[in-house]
Amino acid sequence: MWGYGVKALLLLGARDLRLEEVEEPRPLPEWVLIKVERVGICGTDKAMYSGTYKLLKKPLIPGHEVSGIVVDVGEGVSRDLVGHRVTTEINVYCGRCWYCRSGIYTHCPYRETIGITRNGGMAEYMVTRRDLIHVVDDLTPLQAAFIEPLAAVVEMIEMEPVKPLNRVAVIGVGAIGLLAIQVLKLFEPELLVAVSRPGSPKARLARELGADLVVDYQELSEVVKKDTPEGQGFDYVVEATGSSSGLEVALDAARPRGVVALKSTHGSPVSFDQTKAVVKELRLSTSRCGPFDKAISLLRKRMVVVDKLVTSEYPLTRGVEAFEKSFERDQVKIHLVT
Template identity: 30%
Template structure:
């Protein structure tokens, strides 16, 4: 059975792997139809993502079809189209026992710490499948990206009417944007790329955008947009430690700052004038919860979330190695690339 493996950074290899066996109790055999590509995959390709190991079969944003189920499986049946929740948790640790399955102490993300879905078929825990029969396989593959933003906005407890600044207009920042709009808040999107900001304005209907430079003018422009209040919530989706440290300066007094991007660098910021004086709440947001997947599928079905602007690039399975390098450059206009496995 064919699979695509990152043998090492920037090196793709087509490999043959064994056909999966029959699903055991609690498991399901699925056929992979679509695989979405996100910043995690791009970081893994470039050798820059903290949790990625090699060699690895990537693929965690999956649109799949159920081929067989094991004993005791009742949440899906053969023929169901599903989105996959790719966070494999142990169900036994302290985090899991408290329902914090997104930050399981023994967490494994498909395609990052263990092999993922850039292959034809695979066995998955049936509890990680979310029925999406009214969605296309492309939409099903998009659900996981949206779930990251959904969880970040939930962490921030965004309220209607608040000013919410999203720093980083890549897929994760855009996923947070969707749920800021659902919450009835006012989104402001900042990025260093004029191309991305143009996309946000024209395709996603955001009136307030800010091309950041790292200089004081950024704060001056935000002050002008918010009557000198700055942002009630700042969601940093850059993964850049300079941006993440500076994000505290962009928050309102009593504001909340959420790091949804990931960096391996230490963060240095002034405590007294930025953190303490403003009495900020600083938090991380990792992965998503099962309920987020259910909610997102329903929002797409209702048309509350329009997926049409999201998918900008496609590639066949056999063309991935040739296409992937261009997807690392945001100036090519890539927002979400989708790989067709079938």
């Protein structure tokens, strides 16, 4: 099935990740070939690796938080792109269906998703469609590899806006939680609280990046009682724990008619107290892929800091070790560097 030429990480099943030589991809008409510089390991990648998120393609080259250099182009694409640093959106949509014509291309029923249903960036080279790339020569490879997750945070706020002077809680201080803290801080909340597991080594980062207060799960109920109106909860709660238990914590922390924004894609079924959510009249908001242009603007203007979020770097050849490391408590974001 596979030829030879370039190194790639192939995921074949739960904790079955292998470094293999595969045939170098070639760009089709209107596609480009990218020499990958960096790719991040995200929560979805970890869930596919652990087996909680169903693997939709076997074998799969994972990875969708990518930065790299265009080294070749297919027919119909200007060679002026060669040599430029780019990142790529992950939804390869059809452009013809009702969803695409309505501007909802991320939900095109005929789409392929880079790193999930088609091969992604955990390889020396990858291909993507010309209209999906963004040229980001003015960003570092590290910054460019954060555009996709930052765009997902922007989408969360576009789907359910936060208001100035809201009291906000971010539950979970992984990469998405720490990006959310920074973006939410721009809206000047009355109070911004980060919630971590007891003894989390990542709590320090949450403080550095803008949280007014960092507490653990056990302390959260006291903060709700003391620091929210009538002790009833936060206006806006972000659930970014990456676990199936996070939703119930978020429901408890939100005030009546508050917002609970869900960002975890752990792949596991979740049960929650629906009666509580209905009685409190909560708005549950879900979101995933977002606007790359706005994420790029935030990075260019230095309104969001990402360098501190990379806690480990590994060469592609140590990909299995990198994935195992990503489950350790002190890790925020691990980058594979080619």
